[in-house]
Amino acid sequence: MNLVKLCSHMLALFAVTAFASAAETTPPADARVAQHYAIGKISTPPGVDPQLGGLALLPDGRLAAAFHHGQVAFYDFKTLNWKIFAEGLHEPLGLLLGQDGSLLVMQRPELTRLRDTDGDGVADRYEALWEDFGMTGNYHEFAFGPVRGPNGKLYVSLNLASAGDTIREEIRGEWSPIGLSREKFYDVADWKKNSTAAGRMYGRVKWRGCIMEIDEATGAAELFATGFRSPDGMGFDAAGNFFVNDNQGDWRGTSPVHVVQRGGFYGHPASLVWRPDWEGTEPLKLPIEKLNALRTVAAINLPHSFYASSPTAMILIPQTAAWSPFGGQMIVGEMNSGRVLRLLPEQVDGVWQGACVSFVDSQALRGGIHRLLFVGDTLYVGRTHLIWAGGEGIGTVKLTKTPFEALTMHATPDGFRFTFTAPLAAGAAEPARWPVRRYYYKYHEPYGSPQTELTQITPSKVTVSADGLSAEVAFADLKPGFIYDFNLSGLTSKQGESPLNPAIAYSLNKVPAK
Amino acid sequence: MRFFYLLVLAVTLTSSGLLAQPAPASKAKAAPAKKPRIVKMFMRDGLRFEPPRLVAEPGEQIVVEIENNDSTDQTHNFVLLRPGTRDAVVQAGLALAEKGPVLEYVPPSADVLVHSRLLAAEGSGSIAFTVPTTPGIYPYVCTFPGHGMIMYGALYAGVTPPPIEKDPNLPPMVAHGAVAGGGQRPFAQRIFMPDAGPAAVAIALVGSQNVCWDAGQCRLRYAWQGSFIDASENWAGNGKILPIVPTKPWWRALKDDFPLRFGAVDSAAPKVKFLGYAATTTGPVFHYRAGVTEVYEHVLPAAGRPGIALRLQIPRAPGLVFYRTAADPNAQWTSSAGTWRDGVLMLTPAQAADVTLTLTSALCTP
Ligand SMILES: [Cu+2]
Numbered sequence: 108m109n110l111v112k113l114c115s116h117m118l119a120l121f122a123v124t125a126f127a128s129a130a131e132t133t134p135p136a137d138a139r140v141a142q143h144y145a146i147g148k149i150s151t152p153p154g155v156d157p158q159l160g161g162l163a164l165l166p167d168g169r170l171a172a173a174f175h176h177g178q179v180a181f182y183d184f185k186t187l188n189w190k191i192f193a194e195g196l197h198e199p200l201g202l203l204l205g206q207d208g209s210l211l212v213m214q215r216p217e218l219t220r221l222r223d224t225d226g227d228g229v230a231d232r233y234e235a236l237w238e239d240f241g242m243t244g245n246y247h248e249f250a251f252g253p254v255r256g257p258n259g260k261l262y263v264s265l266n267l268a269s270a271g272d273t274i275r276e277e278i279r280g281e282w283s284p285i286g287l288s289r290e291k292f293y294d295v296a297d298w299k300k301n302s303t304a305a306g307r308m309y310g311r312v313k314w315r316g317c318i319m320e321i322d323e324a325t326g327a328a329e330l331f332a333t334g335f336r337s338p339d340g341m342g343f344d345a346a347g348n349f350f351v352n353d354n355q356g357d358w359r360g361t362s363p364v365h366v367v368q369r370g371g372f373y374g375h376p377a378s379l380v381w382r383p384d385w386e387g388t389e390p391l392k393l394p395i396e397k398l399n400a401l402r403t404v405a406a407i408n409l410p411h412s413f414y415a416s417s418p419t420a421m422i423l424i425p426q427t428a429a430w431s432p433f434g435g436q437m438i439v440g441e442m443n444s445g446r447v448l449r450l451l452p453e454q455v456d457g458v459w460q461g462a463c464v465s466f467v468d469s470q471a472l473r474g475g476i477h478r479l480l481f482v483g484d485t486l487y488v489g490r491t492h493l494i495w496a497g498g499e500g501i502g503t504v505k506l507t508k509t510p511f512e513a514l515t516m517h518a519t520p521d522g523f524r525f526t527f528t529a530p531l532a533a534g535a536a537e538p539a540r541w542p543v544r545r546y547y548y549k550y551h552e553p554y555g556s557p558q559t560e561l562t563q564i565t566p567s568k569v570t571v572s573a574d575g576l577s578a579e580v581a582f583a584d585l586k587p588g589f590i591y592d593f594n595l596s597g598l599t600s601k602q603g604e605s606p607l608n609p610a611i612a613y614s615l616n617k618v619p620a621k
Numbered sequence: 622m623r624f625f626y627l628l629v630l631a632v633t634l635t636s637s638g639l640l641a642q643p644a645p646a647s648k649a650k651a652a653p654a655k656k657p658r659i660v661k662m663f664m665r666d667g668l669r670f671e672p673p674r675l676v677a678e679p680g681e682q683i684v685v686e687i688e689n690n691d692s693t694d695q696t697h698n699f700v701l702l703r704p705g706t707r708d709a710v711v712q713a714g715l716a717l718a719e720k721g722p723v724l725e726y727v728p729p730s731a732d733v734l735v736h737s738r739l740l741a742a743e744g745s746g747s748i749a750f751t752v753p754t755t756p757g758i759y760p761y762v763c764t765f766p767g768h769g770m771i772m773y774g775a776l777y778a779g780v781t782p783p784p785i786e787k788d789p790n791l792p793p794m795v796a797h798g799a800v801a802g803g804g805q806r807p808f809a810q811r812i813f814m815p816d817a818g819p820a821a822v823a824i825a826l827v828g829s830q831n832v833c834w835d836a837g838q839c840r841l842r843y844a845w846q847g848s849f850i851d852a853s854e855n856w857a858g859n860g861k862i863l864p865i866v867p868t869k870p871w872w873r874a875l876k877d878d879f880p881l882r883f884g885a886v887d888s889a890a891p892k893v894k895f896l897g898y899a900a901t902t903t904g905p906v907f908h909y910r911a912g913v914t915e916v917y918e919h920v921l922p923a924a925g926r927p928g929i930a931l932r933l934q935i936p937r938a939p940g941l942v943f944y945r946t947a948a949d950p951n952a953q954w955t956s957s958a959g960t961w962r963d964g965v966l967m968l969t970p971a972q973a974a975d976v977t978l979t980l981t982s983a984l985c986t987p
Contacts, residue, residue: 148692150692151666151692153666153667154667154798154803156671156856157665157666157690157692175856176801176852176856177810177811177812194802194805194808194809194810195801195802195808195809195810195811195822196811197810197811197812197813197820198860214811215811215819215820215860216811216819216820216836216837217820217836217895219897220897230900231899231900231901232897232898232899232900233897233898233899233900234896234897235836235895235896235897238820238836238894238895239894242818242819242820242837243819244813244818244819246858246859246860246861247859272861275818275819277817277818277819277837277876278818278819279818279819279820279837471743473743492661493858493859493860494661494857494858494859495859498688498690499663499688499690500690500692
């Protein structure tokens with residue numbers, strides 16, 4: 108979730124009456140998407156606010172969904188009917204089937220286990236599995252998850268509070284004395300003045316900005332990683348690597364995707380106060396070099412607004428014929444547009460990095476894509492918005508015809524190796540067809556970052572394989588620490604198609620050794 | 622990459638005389654006016670506008686971003702009207718008959734201040750306008766034939782809106798839906814609540830009583846009689862705006878005073894841990910640990926009297942149990958077992974295994 112920047116709306120109040128058409132027109136790009144993906148929707152429960160917080164598949168094949176006003180409801184794919192299972196939850200933003208058949212739901216104040224003990228199809232036990240974390244009453248303290256790791260542990264993530272708001276005098280849990288004094292946070296009148304000292308986003312109660320590891324049987328919790336701001340999306344790749352994304356903002360030049368290790372620090376300093384080894388320094392006052400040395404950089408940067416402004420759920424595409432050739436790849440949702448992206452991470456000499464590229468990008472998907480779930484051959488897309496950009500309800504996506512576009516992208520000692528979903532047409536070896544914008548986003552306290560040291564470059568050499576399915580793209584001056592943002596719209600397939608999603612951006616942290 | 626398609630209908634209605642003059646474009650450039658406020662408006666299943674009402678300052682510049690999210694594929698528009706003209710405009714819309722489609726069902730009328738295009742399901746549009754400078758309650762309505770009698774809301778400009786469940790300017794169904802749980806009793810809603818910790822539970826009991834129970838502090842905070850909470854503003858926003866407790870609580874617990882004590886009445890307050898609750902037909906049964914002692918606390922209406930009851934079950938009390946109540950001239954505590962002295966109930970472990978405390982007040986009505 109994110110404070111969406113509304114300034115991009117080209118809005119003016121004209122002195123003359125001006126009418127712009129609001130008629131339904133399908134943009135050409137969406138018409139192209141429709142040639143490859145069938146986009147639809149399912150109903151949501153009658154009388155229930157259709158903003159979706161969580162999706163899960165039940166053992167009996169029904170779809171479980173959590174909604175903004177606190178309901179959890181089950182959808183029967185055969186009867187197309189919804190049944191309310193639980194009610195009265197506080198902003199549930201994640202659902203997961205428990206190992207014991209219960210349903211786990213992350214709501215603002217706790218990780219809750221829902222049970223139906225009398226078998227009437229309605230939850231009668233709302234058990235607090237984990238509630239030992241702080242709450243100040245600040246609206247931005249959303250709670251996300253849970254996801255289950257390959258070790259069977261659960262992982263949840265807790266948002267920082269926003270300086271767009273104060274805290275309440277009655278809070279839950281321990282208050283960190285490091286930083287602006289607590290009383291100042293109550294002072295609504297002077298808050299504008301005080302808030303700058305609070306930090307744009309702050310985490311003065313426990314585990315805010317942290318990833319927590321929870322034992323599903325006992326609820327015992329352990330700090331897993333620090334350095335997050337608004338980490339909505341968590342997921343695991345097939346090898347069990349743990350991916351967590353975050354939202355552009357302060358200390359987040361653009362939205363990052365991190366590969367997270369136990370004990371790691373991922374850049375937003377507010378949560379450092381909750382590290383057991385933290386000796387009491389105000390993290391906001393640390394020199395940037397110190398923070399830079401502490402942090403692990405993003406594996407993949409999602410260039411702001413061009414690729415994603417507010418990333419969400421991350422899941423794997425099933426390795427089925429229906430989703431071939433994309434099976435096994437990771438996708439991520441995006442709040443601010445009707446877009447789901449593919450992520451192409453890889454580890455190079457121990458360092459994670461990789462590319463992002465749009466997967467399905469269409470107004471037909473609306474926006475607010477918050478939760479993703481594959482059931483059979485269908486991708487279910489749960490949408491929300493609160494006060495920000497987004498959408499509502501549950502969309503569906505099916506792959507009907509594989510589009511022509513880059514399938515994989517890897518770093519090489521000289522540049523990048525691409526594979527494509529269909530053979531490239533002749534002429535693809537011309538370097539001019541592979542223009543790149545190279546830049547990076549700054550790591551700093553201010554909100555967001557410009558694309559820095561932006562240069563337009565073209566490869567020194569492009570070598571296309573004999574079958575036309577892959578290409579080696581070499582650069583004379585390959586520099587790590589930059590995003591290589593390719594525009595492949597100049598390429599065509601042998602069938603004469605241009606790439607459905609021509610923009611692909613690789614975050615090069617490390618150049619592979621020769 | 623594409624920006625979200627935003628279709629702006631910029632309107633001024635200077636000719637109507639009702640709407641404030643916007644700054645001329647050139648002037649606005651020289652000294653940029655305050656950015657217009659963006660308000661989201663959804664068209665939802667069941668012929669509903671969400672939110673059902675808007676509050677604005679007279680003369681304020683706002684942009685209403687409208688999305689038709691009706692999953693039943695209904696077509697809708699958003700038409701803002703002069704105060705008190707809703708029925709007339711809806712009738713005029715119906716009277717358009719075969720001329721309706723061309724006009725997108727908006728009757729040519731001076732009572733229509735501003736309107737959106739007709740939006741098909743999944744359609745979106747946006748209207749920018751200046752709120753009339755004359756304070757008033759400006760209805761908005763969908764004039765698509767058959768919708769206008771049900772599908773409407775109200776823009777309050779410089780007028781304080783009444784409690785939503787009593788708002789005569791909203792469809793009765795909407796007013797009903799504004800109450801969390803839609804009128805179900807018992808019903809428990811976890812939500813931010815005024816005068817409680819952030820992990821609060823609002824409970825509508827069978828009958829007319831309601832309580833706020835604090836899941837962070839594992840104790841009852843206050844009780845009120847009448848309607849349950851109106852959470853519509855909380856839900857329409859990002860969660861920051863507290864729900865409305867529609868009537869003044871007739872009882873409040875003291876701040877920072879956990880009522881249970883073990884062993885001695887003045888022993889230190891135990892550290893509490895919330896364990897969850899069971900939903901029953903008579904109200905939630907909360908489960909928590911106070912120190913090492915497990916407690917079940919069933920919140921339910923008082924039997925035969927106006928008020929509330931707490932059935933406490935402490936299966937393994939380590940010794941004497943004390944329940945402390947605050948001095949309150951209106952409140953009356955009674956219990957099914959134990960001894961009261963100076964507002965403190967003393968229970969033996971056997972009594973504490975199952976005891977019901979009843980709280981009534983002179984401020985409660987039958
Ligand atoms: Cu309508």
